[in-house]
């Protein structure tokens with residue numbers, strides 16, 4: 076099912092944060108270097124169980140540790156993904172409800188709220204406790220960068236959009252809109268750019 080969001084009715088849009096609104100990978104790479112002395116590249120992180128060479132830790136463990144130990148440094152230092160703030164604004168302007176659906180621990184939500192405000196990302200709510208299966212959340216469409224979440228949303232009868240990342244697998248997200256940028260994602264969901272006069 077493809078959803079068009081450029082016309083009514085009002086929908087509830089579930090938006091992921093990491094890898095969808097903000098680019099968490101550079102900070103994570105910096106943290107892994109500081110903690111383990113290992114220099115990773117973005118392309119190496121092809122799954123969240125990726126083991127850090129020479130350690131018994133995987134990248135998912137390190138991600139949770141960074142949020143636990145240095146939440147402000149880790150989360151506030153992330154850059155927004157190009158077009159993310161504009162996308163959330165457009166969704167709000169179309170009359171949709173924007174619910175933030177992240178698997179970050181609930182204790183870190185005030186920091187996420189601060190980040191969203193600092194980067195002008197409008198939202199109606201940060202969902203407190205997001206179940207492993209995001210398909211269980213109330214909403215009409217999930218936009219996320221992790222194929223498992225998108226697959227769960229589709230299985231629950233929602234529409235979905237998947238951002239391509241080294242760790243995401245579009246092959247299991249058959250009916251989802253698959254995009255590399257917010258510009259493409261929103262064009263697929265019905266945003267039409269106004270014609271300009273070239274100025």
Ligand SMILES: [Mg+2]
Pocket residue numbers: 091092093094095219220221
């Ligand atoms: Mg994500």
